[in-house]
Amino acid sequence: MYYHFSLPLTITLVCLLLVSCATVDQQAAETELSAEEKQALLKKQQPAHWQQEKQDRQQIRSWEIRGRLGIQTKDDGGSMDIIWKQSADEFSIRMIAPMAAGNYHIQGKQDHAEIRYSDGSSRYIDDINDIFLTLLEVDLPTSAIKDWLRGLPASEIGIDEVQWNELGLINRVRQSGWNVEMNKYAGAKILLPHSIYISRDDDEDLDIRLVLRQWLLDD
DSSP: OOTTOSSSOOOOBOOOOOTTEEEEOOOBOOOOOOHHHHHHHHTTOOOTTHHHHHHHHHTOOEEEEEEEEEEEOSSOEEEEEEEEEEETTEEEEEEEEGGGTEEEEEEEOSSOEEEEOTTSOEEEESOGGGHHHHHHSOOOOHHHHHHHHTTOOOTTSOOOEEEEOTTSSEEEEEETTEEEEEEOOBOSSSOBOSEEEEEETTEEEEEEEEEEEEEEEEO
């Protein structure tokens, strides 16, 4: 259960540590754009260096995140720890609810996943975008989250609007009814968002917040 949720909406994602991972230091970004580039951002124009940034972020295919996920709906709300291990198209996720309320293990590939429950039962899902709907009863697309975490627009849904911060990185993106705000970029090798807020145009009561304590990248 999701803390005080009547739905199974309190779940913690716990995974094994990546072997040979490098921790991305939580350091403040100092590099800023030129005055000309900042003016372009105010006009919502794509920064000149974005194509290279996009390629660099798309190449991040083996990683692990640790943080806190909070979800608020019209009737309920709560938060959970989150750890998510991704290795190319394969992933392994554990969800552990606070106060021993439940233990869930998810293993999957690009197009399917298996959820194992603490009572020993399991459930097969033939679309990974149904993971959060199945466990949290929130229709949050898993494939989109994998892109948003890396500071990218979701590749599988249309882009309506992008806004950029002063570093020329995505600040906000609107995609098929989803509104995603990416903040607190930090990192040693590449700046990655550590605070992500997600909402929907057709559900004013839905509020999803993902605050990352740590990024681990494969060397």
